[in-house]
Every structure is written in structure tokens, then in C-alpha cells.
Amino acid sequence: MKNKETLIEKMHWLTFGPISIYEPWCKGCGICVEFCPKDVLILGEDGKLVVRDVHSCTECGLCEIRCPDFAIVIEE
Amino acid sequence: MGRLLKYLRLDKFPTVWCAGCGVGIVMGCIIRVVDKLKVNPDKVVIVSGIGCSGRMPGYLDFNTLHTTHGRALVFATGLKLAKPSLEIIVVMGDGDALAIGGNHLIHAARRNVNLTSIIINNWIYGMTGGQYSPATPRGAFATTAPYGNLEPPFEVPELVRGSGASYVARGTVYHTRQLDRLIERGMRKEGFGLVEVLSPCPVGFGRRNQMKSAIAMMRWQKDRAVSLKRASKMNEEELKDKIITGVLFEREAPEYTQEYERLMSRVKTRKEIGKREIQTGLGEIHEE
Ligand SMILES: Cc1ncc(C[n+]2csc(CCOP(=O)(O)OP(=O)(O)O)c2C)c(N)n1
Numbered sequence: 471m472k473n474k475e476t477l478i479e480k481m482h483w484l485t486f487g488p489i490s491i492y493e494p495w496c497k498g499c500g501i502c503v504e505f506c507p508k509d510v511l512i513l514g515e516d517g518k519l520v521v522r523d524v525h526s527c528t529e530c531g532l533c534e535i536r537c538p539d540f541a542i543v544i545e546e
Numbered sequence: 547m548g549r550l551l552k553y554l555r556l557d558k559f560p561t562v563w564c565a566g567c568g569v570g571i572v573m574g575c576i577i578r579v580v581d582k583l584k585v586n587p588d589k590v591v592i593v594s595g596i597g598c599s600g601r602m603p604g605y606l607d608f609n610t611l612h613t614t615h616g617r618a619l620v621f622a623t624g625l626k627l628a629k630p631s632l633e634i635i636v637v638m639g640d641g642d643a644l645a646i647g648g649n650h651l652i653h654a655a656r657r658n659v660n661l662t663s664i665i666i667n668n669w670i671y672g673m674t675g676g677q678y679s680p681a682t683p684r685g686a687f688a689t690t691a692p693y694g695n696l697e698p699p700f701e702v703p704e705l706v707r708g709s710g711a712s713y714v715a716r717g718t719v720y721h722t723r724q725l726d727r728l729i730e731r732g733m734r735k736e737g738f739g740l741v742e743v744l745s746p747c748p749v750g751f752g753r754r755n756q757m758k759s760a761i762a763m764m765r766w767q768k769d770r771a772v773s774l775k776r777a778s779k780m781n782e783e784e785l786k787d788k789i790i791t792g793v794l795f796e797r798e799a800p801e802y803t804q805e806y807e808r809l810m811s812r813v814k815t816r817k818e819i820g821k822r823e824i825q826t827g828l829g830e831i832h833e834e
């Protein structure tokens with residue numbers, strides 16, 4: 471895909487410390503919420519991922535690798 | 547943002563898969579491994595059959611081949627023989643690989659073609675609405691088994707090992723880091739490698755079997771999976787209802803593409819034609 475960089479730039483990722491989320495791809499399955507060892511994440515009223523307590527995040531990356539929809543990135 | 551996004555066909559997202567479907571998690575494992583091994587993306591080919599798992603090639607920015615139901619390994623074998631330098635990953639569903647494609651699976655393993663194959667085992671025909679497959683557990687419910695499935699499932703690793711594969715592993719999408727390692731080792735291995743991945747289909751399987759959500763199905767994986775190492779310290783009683791994961795089998799054996807190339811170069815140079823170079827497996831033969 472030639473214009474991939476432009477596409478990536480156009481995506482509006484929401485960033486909270488090390489956690490970035492891309493709402494349009496989140497399907498609200500809750501996997502990231504359930505298995506976060508530090509209860510950092512919750513599902514909001516619209517059923518999408520919300521960062522509840524960024525300060526407890528250990529940047530373990532488990533939410534990123536278990537999200538089936540690539541909607542979370544933990545910055546290294 | 548997101549070093550790995552470059553491997554995705556972003557304009558095709560979000561995916562068609564249901565919320566919590568495990569196929570996307572396996573897709574993430576594949577791109578992390580390709581990235582870690584620094585394989586040139588132009589050398590990578592993702593081959594699939596038909597099914598929800600079969601949709602994966604549509605989302606990956608590698609060379610991709612979405613083939614017919616059950617035949618992914620056949621196309622992949624042809625590709626590998628035509629261009630052995632390609633790094634080929636074959637993604638199949640359990641119905642795809644074990645029912646209609648069962649014959650191709652055992653023969654690809656027997657020939658020991660250097661492919662990395664992944665069976666995304668969600669215990670059901672997901673795409674067509676929840677019919678039971680040769681991997682559906684006994685007693686589980688499916689649209690075609692309204693009173694519970696009578697048939698016992700294949701023990702996939704045993705089947706593929708017995709057919710001649712070089713590498714056989716099993717993992718779950720819950721144990722994601724382990725799954726990365728299992729796929730990585732499969733890609734490094736010369737010869738036919740298979741990774742069976744237990745993966746949730748909350749829609750086709752879960753909701754008929756008291757596991758309504760992907761979360762419930764992944765909790766099941768968390769509770770039931772034991773690594774081979776841990777299992778070796780457990781007794782039969784403790785192992786009841788457990789699923790053993792990890793590298794289950796590995797061996798060195800002649801790889802088909804290389805054997806084929808060797809044969810071709812011999813034939814082409816007309817050297818020693820007629821002399822048996824391949825080990826016959828018959829042992830020493832005494833002619834009269
Ligand atoms: C030759 C042929 N027979 C049947 C079908 C219908 N069909 C499409 S997908 C599928 C099974 C899907 O189950 P599975 O392979 O386990 O993959 P999943 O959808 O669960 O990922 C079937 C029977 C087909 N497409 N082609």
C-alpha cells in the first residue's frame with residue numbers, strides 16, 4: 471500500500487501515557503479489560519475501551535497482543 | 547504510532563470478524579513473528595482456505611492467496627516448489643484443515659514440505675453458522691448436533707505427527723506470548739510444521755455451549771492448558787480435562803522441496819541417472 475504512511479497519520483489514536491487506543495476498531499469484546507493484571511481498563515457506556523487508571527499500567531503489553539482488533543498499542 | 551501497523555492493509559479495517567474472535571489474535575502473532583525474524587515482507591506469503599480464518603489474507607500486507615475450502619496446503623505446496631525462497635504461512639480453520647482438507651493435511655505432512663501451517667481450532671464451522679467439525683469435542687452442541695456431538699474429535703498433534711511432520715506444537719490465543727514462540731519456532735524449522743491454536747468462536751460455538759463470550763472461552767483456555775513441561779510433573783488424575791500445550795514433537799527429516807531440487811539437478815546434468823541415491827527405506831537389497 472503506497473499511501474500507508476498518510477493513512478496512519480490520518481488515524482486519530484487517543485493517547486494516555488503509554489496506552490494508545492483507536493476507537494473505530496474496538497469492538498468492545500472486553501478481552502483487554504478482563505485480562506489486564508492491573509485493572510487499568512474498562513468498557514465505557516458506548517461499549518468501547520476506556521482507560522480508567524493509566525498510573526497503574528505496567529506496560530506489560532498483554533492488552534495489545536490479546537486485542538483481536540489491533541485497537542490498542544502500548545508504546546515501547 | 548504502532549510499529550506493526552505497516553503490516554496491515556489499513557483500508558480494509560475493521561475486520562469482518564465478530565467481537566472477541568480469536569482469528570485476529572493469531573494474525574497479531576504472525577506479524578510480530580515476521581517482524582522479529584526480520585523476514586522481507588515481500589518474501590512472505592499467507593495462504594488460506596475458506597472460512598472465517600480464511601479471511602486473514604485480506605488484512606495482511608504480504609503476498610496473499612485466499613484459495614478454496616480445504617485446499618490451502620495444496621496451493622502452498624505448489625508455491626513452495628515453484629519458488630522455494632518464499633516464506634509460506636498457511637492458515638486454516640479446523641473444518642477446513644481436518645474435514646474437507648484432511649487428506650491434504652496428512653499428505654503435506656508426509657511429504658514434509660517446508661511450510662508453517664496453523665490450524666485455528668475453534669471447534670466448529672464458524673463461517674457457515676456452527677456445524678460440528680472433526681475437532682468438535684464429544685458432547686458439545688452444534689447446529690448439526692442439537693443433542694450433543696456423538697463423534698470423538700481428532701487428536702490433531704498425534705494425527706500430524708503420525709503423518710510425518712517435522713514440527714508439531716499446540717497453543718492457545720490466551721497464552722499469546724507462548725503462541726508467538728511456537729509460531730516462530732515453526733517458521734525456523736526446515737520441514738512441515740504445524741501449530742494447532744485453540745481459539746474462541748463465541749458466536750458459533752460459545753453461545754451454544756455455556757460460554758457466551760470470548761472472555762469465558764479464554765478463561766477456559768487459561769484454566770485448562772498446561773505446558774508440556776508442567777504436564778510431565780503431573781499425574782493422570784491431575785491431567786484429566788487438561789490440554790497439553792507447547793512444542794509437542796520435533797524431528798529432522800528430508801525436506802521435500804530440497805529433495806526435489808536435488809533430484810532435478812541430477813536429472814538435468816544427466817549424472818548418475820539410474821543410480822539410487824534416495825534412501826529406499828527397504829534396507830539393503832541383494833539382487834540375484
Ligand atoms: C467446497 C466447499 N464446501 C463447502 C463450503 C462451505 N463452507 C464455507 S466455510 C465452511 C467451514 C468453515 O469452518 P472452518 O473451516 O472450521 O473455519 P472457521 O469459519 O471456523 O474459521 C464451509 C463448510 C465451501 N465454501 N466450499
Ligand code: SF4
Nearest residue numbers: 506527528530531533
Ligand atoms: S499494558 Fe498491561 S497493565 Fe497496561 S493496560 Fe495493558 S494489560 Fe493493563
Ligand code: SF4
Nearest residue numbers: 496497499500502537
Ligand atoms: S480487546 Fe480490543 S476490541 Fe476488545 S475491548 Fe479491548 S480494545 Fe476493544
Ligand code: SF4
Nearest residue numbers: 563564567598672747
Ligand atoms: S463466527 Fe466465530 S470464527 Fe467466525 S468471525 Fe464470528 S467468532 Fe470468529
